[in-house]
Amino acid sequence: MEGQPTLRLRIFDLNCWAIRYLSKRRQERVQLIGDTLRREGFDLVLLQEVWSEQDYSDLRVKLAGCYPFSHYFRSGVIGSGLCVFSRFPILDTLLYQYSLNGYPYMLQHGDWFCGKSVGVSVGATAPLLSLSLQLHAEYCREKDAYLPHRLVQAWELAQFIRHTSKAADVVLLGGDLNMHPEDVGIRLLRGWTGLRDAFAEAVRFEGCKNGCTLVPDNCFTDKSELLPFPLGIRIDYILYKAISSFTVKCEELKTTTGPALGTDIPFSDHEAVMATLHVQRQGQPVGATLGAADLVLADVVTEARTEVGVGLRAAQRQRYSSGRMAVLALLLLLLQAAAALGTLAGLGAEQPFPKLSFCLLAFLALGVLVLATGLHLFHTMEVKMLHSTEDQMWMALRALQERP
Amino acid sequence: MEGQPTLRLRIFDLNCWAIRYLSKRRQERVQLIGDTLRREGFDLVLLQEVWSEQDYSDLRVKLAGCYPFSHYFRSGVIGSGLCVFSRFPILDTLLYQYSLNGYPYMLQHGDWFCGKSVGVSVGATAPLLSLSLQLHAEYCREKDAYLPHRLVQAWELAQFIRHTSKAADVVLLGGDLNMHPEDVGIRLLRGWTGLRDAFAEAVRFEGCKNGCTLVPDNCFTDKSELLPFPLGIRIDYILYKAISSFTVKCEELKTTTGPALGTDIPFSDHEAVMATLHVQRQGQPVGATLGAADLVLADVVTEARTEVGVGLRAAQRQRYSSGRMAVLALLLLLLQAAAALGTLAGLGAEQPFPKLSFCLLAFLALGVLVLATGLHLFHTMEVKMLHSTEDQMWMALRALQERP
Numbered sequence: 001m002e003g004q005p006t007l008r009l010r011i012f013d014l015n016c017w018a019i020r021y022l023s024k025r026r027q028e029r030v031q032l033i034g035d036t037l038r039r040e041g042f043d044l045v046l047l048q049e050v051w052s053e054q055d056y057s058d059l060r061v062k063l064a065g066c067y068p069f070s071h072y073f074r075s076g077v078i079g080s081g082l083c084v085f086s087r088f089p090i091l092d093t094l095l096y097q098y099s100l101n102g103y104p105y106m107l108q109h110g111d112w113f114c115g116k117s118v119g120v121s122v123g124a125t126a127p128l129l130s131l132s133l134q135l136h137a138e139y140c141r142e143k144d145a146y147l148p149h150r151l152v153q154a155w156e157l158a159q160f161i162r163h164t165s166k167a168a169d170v171v172l173l174g175g176d177l178n179m180h181p182e183d184v185g186i187r188l189l190r191g192w193t194g195l196r197d198a199f200a201e202a203v204r205f206e207g208c209k210n211g212c213t214l215v216p217d218n219c220f221t222d223k224s225e226l227l228p229f230p231l232g233i234r235i236d237y238i239l240y241k242a243i244s245s246f247t248v249k250c251e252e253l254k255t256t257t258g259p260a261l262g263t264d265i266p267f268s269d270h271e272a273v274m275a276t277l278h279v280q281r282q283g284q285p286v287g288a289t290l291g292a293a294d295l296v297l298a299d300v301v302t303e304a305r306t307e308v309g310v311g312l313r314a315a316q317r318q319r320y321s322s323g324r325m326a327v328l329a330l331l332l333l334l335l336q337a338a339a340a341l342g343t344l345a346g347l348g349a350e351q352p353f354p355k356l357s358f359c360l361l362a363f364l365a366l367g368v369l370v371l372a373t374g375l376h377l378f379h380t381m382e383v384k385m386l387h388s389t390e391d392q393m394w395m396a397l398r399a400l401q402e403r404p
Numbered sequence: 405m406e407g408q409p410t411l412r413l414r415i416f417d418l419n420c421w422a423i424r425y426l427s428k429r430r431q432e433r434v435q436l437i438g439d440t441l442r443r444e445g446f447d448l449v450l451l452q453e454v455w456s457e458q459d460y461s462d463l464r465v466k467l468a469g470c471y472p473f474s475h476y477f478r479s480g481v482i483g484s485g486l487c488v489f490s491r492f493p494i495l496d497t498l499l500y501q502y503s504l505n506g507y508p509y510m511l512q513h514g515d516w517f518c519g520k521s522v523g524v525s526v527g528a529t530a531p532l533l534s535l536s537l538q539l540h541a542e543y544c545r546e547k548d549a550y551l552p553h554r555l556v557q558a559w560e561l562a563q564f565i566r567h568t569s570k571a572a573d574v575v576l577l578g579g580d581l582n583m584h585p586e587d588v589g590i591r592l593l594r595g596w597t598g599l600r601d602a603f604a605e606a607v608r609f610e611g612c613k614n615g616c617t618l619v620p621d622n623c624f625t626d627k628s629e630l631l632p633f634p635l636g637i638r639i640d641y642i643l644y645k646a647i648s649s650f651t652v653k654c655e656e657l658k659t660t661t662g663p664a665l666g667t668d669i670p671f672s673d674h675e676a677v678m679a680t681l682h683v684q685r686q687g688q689p690v691g692a693t694l695g696a697a698d699l700v701l702a703d704v705v706t707e708a709r710t711e712v713g714v715g716l717r718a719a720q721r722q723r724y725s726s727g728r729m730a731v732l733a734l735l736l737l738l739l740q741a742a743a744a745l746g747t748l749a750g751l752g753a754e755q756p757f758p759k760l761s762f763c764l765l766a767f768l769a770l771g772v773l774v775l776a777t778g779l780h781l782f783h784t785m786e787v788k789m790l791h792s793t794e795d796q797m798w799m800a801l802r803a804l805q806e807r808p
Contacts, residue, residue: 071799074792075503077784091803093796094563099479099501113781120567159498163524164567356760363767370774377517380481388478392497395475399495 007279008251012042013174013238015134015213015270017220018081020052024220025265030055032260033267034062037085041066042274045085046132046174049268056083073119073132076112082119082132092122096160098153099385102136102146104378111136111146118157118175120164129168133157133175135185147185148311150178151304152389154185158192159392169246170279171195173239176270181234188304191297192396195239198250198275207255210234213271217258220269238275245282252276298400305393312386319379326372332365411683412655416446417578417642419538419617419674421624422485424456428624429669434459436664437671438466441489445470446678449489450536450578453672460487477523477536480516486523486536496526500564502557503789506540506550508782515540515550522561522579524568533572537561537579539589551589552715554582555708556793558589562596563796573650574683575599577643580674585638592708595701596800599643602654602679611659614638617675621662624673642679649686656680702804709797716790723783730776736769 017023018030030050037045037059045067050056056072063070067085071093074080080095096118102111118133135157136150144150154177165171173195179186181197190197199211208215212232216223226232242248254274258266336358343353421427422434434454441449441463449471454460460476467474471489475497478484484499500522506515522537539561540554548554558581569575577599583590585601593599603615612619616636620627630636646652658678662670740762747757 074788074795075785076788077781079788090799092563092566093799094567095503095792096500097503099499122567159496162496163498163526164570166568166570166572168570356763359760359763359767363763367771377481381479384478384480384483388499391478395494395497 009277010042012045014272015048015176017268048134049081080117094120100149130172198238202250202253204252249278315382322375329369413681414446416449418676419452419580421672453485484521498524504553534576602642606654606657608656653682719786726779733773
């Protein structure tokens with residue numbers, strides 16, 4: 001950015017909802033997204049939920065002319081679904097996988113299998129750090145069992161940004177955070193990193209009311225989920241901050257509003273977010289922006305820590321009950337082994353030995369043992385990570401309180 | 405470090421081999437380590453394989469006076485085993501868990517259960533980034549099935565250091581890398597990060613010959629493993645680099661040599677590594693140290709990428725065979741279901757239905773199905789991560805070749 005007094009960056013962010021065999025009219029939509037991106041010529045495109053590598057390859061071929069640099073982030077069983085297309089060279093990439101991401105046995109909520117991550121690319125509009133990401137979905141707002149996991153993810157993301165962005169000039173984050181603007185997770189992320197919300201800062205805004213990105217008007221959204229929110233909800237964000245001697249201003253923010261130009265379908269069940277940012281070099285390095293808001297931040301960290309604590313106690317209970325189940329199954333198996341040995345030794349020979357039900361019971365006990373042991377191991381890891389996050393948040397609180 | 409022309413840092417690094425119920429004379433040794441650390445008063449202590457949180461708590465209580473700041477890194481089922489004690493405040497911590505770390509079904513090689521990680525603490529001898537870590541163990545040097553995983557870890561570690569250390573003045577890494585000094589993984593780590601080996605750079609050295617940290621003289625080491633290496637091997641390292649306008653020099657490096665002072669036992673099955681570093685502010689920021697060695701580095705990355713490719717093909721084969729096994733088990737189950745339905749419908753009623761063996765077979769098939777599906781999912785993740793690392797290495801090679 002040296003020598004360039006002002007840089008205008010146009011950014012496109014979209015959760016593409018491109019799940020093979022499951023997402024409606026997927027190929028048509030991916031083609032549509034590709035056509036629009038080629039026509040509009042953004043500087044940086046951050047996409048989520050591109051689960052099929054074939055879709056990414058098709059996009060890459062189509063966009064090779066205007067976005068010569070791209071990267072697909074692989075992780076988990078299915079993949080992270082994250083990819084980035086850029087008009088500027090991508091110098092380096094890094095993937096950070098969250099330590100907690102739901103439960104493998106919640107097959108209907110496939111989050112665990114995706115290996116949700118944050119994909120970082122270091123751009124050569126040097127140094128620009130851009131992050132594309134998705135956090136754990138919220139399936140039920142009233143009784144959100146995944147809130148502690150999402151908070152751990154928000155915390156890890158915030159820590160990751162703090163540690164990786166120190167030498168960058170500008171940090172850009174685009175993604176589906178699966179959190180409403182006032183949720184504790186997003187306040188934590190913004191407060192702990194100093195990232196600013198493009199929607200709140202934009203000079204001009206155009207698009208769905210309140211910047212919503214999941215709206216009832218979209219033909220692919222689940223209308224029943226949005227009943228409590230007649231205007232829709234805002235869960236896709238573009239956040240940014242300038243680190244060193246730069247300033248970033250959001251000139252314009254737009255969202256799509258339903259069907260794409262000249263078609264009858266929208267890009268996805270989410271609306272796309274598009275920001276135009278002005279990056280300008282300043283004479284003086286910008287000081288730490290946190291200072292004044294420390295008290296508010298301490299409250300946010302405390303609130304998040306309480307929620308993580310709730311999750312920790314739930315995980316401890318689940319670890320305990322799966323452990324107890326495993327022990328009971330093991331005892332049953334031992335009892336059966338003793339009975340079988342007794343029969344072999346000729347005890348109770350006057351009664352016929354019920355081979356079939358004996359075998360059925362043994363297999364059942366074995367099945368329960370394997371399953372319960374697996375669950376116990378999984379919840380042990382969950383307890384460790386929640387505990388570790390609680391500790392880190394405590395350290396952060398202490399640091400906040402000790403600041404002059 | 406502002407205003408302090410020279411800072412002398414004394415660092416202690418040890419793989420403590422403190423596994424509950426398994427490690428010999430564990431409590432005695434942990435006590436001994438604590439006593440020594442208290443007496444010697446290092447500036448920074450990096451410990452690995454402290455698997456029991458109780459041991460950490462005991463050490464913390466004992467060392468509270470001379471090392472008021474400490475952190476224990478939790479991860480995986482058992483824990484990362486990493487902890488750090490410091491004379492200077494620890495401002496922040498971060499844990500990065502490697503994406504690949506062995507196989508859960510290799511129970512005899514417990515690596516998977518440890519959630520091996522690198523623990524980062526940001527010290528207030530500001531900014532000093534210190535990393536404590538352990539990589540996947542090498543169980544058989546001749547046929548090292550874990551080499552691709554260890555290389556992925558070395559690569560992720562190198563990438564992590566590059567991204568997190570940009571604003572630090574000094575990076576310090578201490579740990580059990582489970583690699584010999586000339587191994588490709590260590591050349592990759594050193595080449596890609598610019599870290600320097602304290603043993604090679606030290607003005608004075610005192611300790612086991614060649615700086616070995618796993619020596620036949622130690623009463624806890626497995627003598628048969630060390631037969632091809634009569635002097636022992638060096639797998640524990642202290643590496644460092646200065647980033648901004650600082651220089652770091654290693655004044656002295658020491659290793660322990662068997663039994664600790666005044667006792668009949670050593671600290672661990674590994675020897676401890678102790679370095680005295682001189683950190684000095686320079687007038688001019690130090691330029692990139694890589695430049696000249698780019699060609700050598702490209703060779704190292706190519707070599708590592710070849711090994712990762714070998715691992716990728718092995719993982720693909722395993723994914724294929726576990727998938728095939730799952731499909732076969734499913735077919736068997738379907739066949740059995742058809743036979744059972746046929747019997748219920750009265751077909752073949754003239755023959756007695758073999759209930760017991762039928763049940764046994766069904767449970768066997770179900771067991772194989774569950775197991776093979778689990779393996780298939782695991783190897784799918786493995787393929788994704790190996791593939792992703794191969795891609796990243798390719799990007800790095802391209803960047804190296806394009807440098808002027």
